[in-house]
Amino acid sequence: MSTFRILAPAKLLSPWLLDALRASVGTAISVEGYAREEESRDLLSSGAFDLAALPDTAIFPLLRASLLLPLPEALSSPLPADPQFLHHYFDSTNQHAWPFGFTLLAIGGPGTPTALPSHWKELATGGIPFRPPPSPLYSRFLFAALAHGFPPSPAALADQRGPTAPPGQENARVEIDFAQRLEARTGVPGWIVHIPSEGSWIRLLHWTIPRGCASVKAAAAALQTLYRPETLGRLTSEARLAATVREARQAVPAELLRNPNLYPPESLLDHCVFARVDWLSPSSPAP
16 A cells, blocks of 8 residues: 545645654555535545545435445444434444534624624525525525525425525625634634524534545554544644534633634534435435
């Protein structure tokens, strides 16, 4: 095995972590990054990767295509995770995907907290210009919610065929994107990020072993490194994700733990939902 190949969101893996992974697998490492959920499936289908960090929206179609290997066959002991992040529709037994971090869809923009929309329905009237999520998938779910209420039902999604924003929104000051990315802009004077109290969409990231993995043993060694509490805490902090393992949060800076956009209260998290790609019609574009 010459090179251990990893597929991951762009800029997820810092040099210090690549050094730790290189030591654990005993070989050179290459990383291919993706910017959108829609890219991850295409990249995984066309390339040979040994490990992949994937969002929940990619896991369901990849499992249907038999492109992920079972984790228990590679691991001698289970990986850690808080129970609330396990056993969801896209992999109900977590045989093929294990969570490590999450972020919520949020509203961001300049001004004061009172000037920013507090609820999704405030965007439905058309009186507040806004830029929708960069992902067409999440835009579709958002516009279905604006038309029918949050959270949107399968029927609402069937009615919502056009996930693009009305014309003239490109320069809107209000943006809809994941808190992970919006929080990265808090250095902009007057920049505010808000997650509506009625709930939002959760993007739950997982580590997986692709079918094209050349060494399951090396993948297992990499996973053991990635889920060390101190490693996971530092990784998710740098990526502005919330860690899915409570022990890892001991390595998270206190100011991040106190940020409700990154670590939302349980009362809000209980109202958050997945972008259910299994609700989309077979004729819909693949997420």
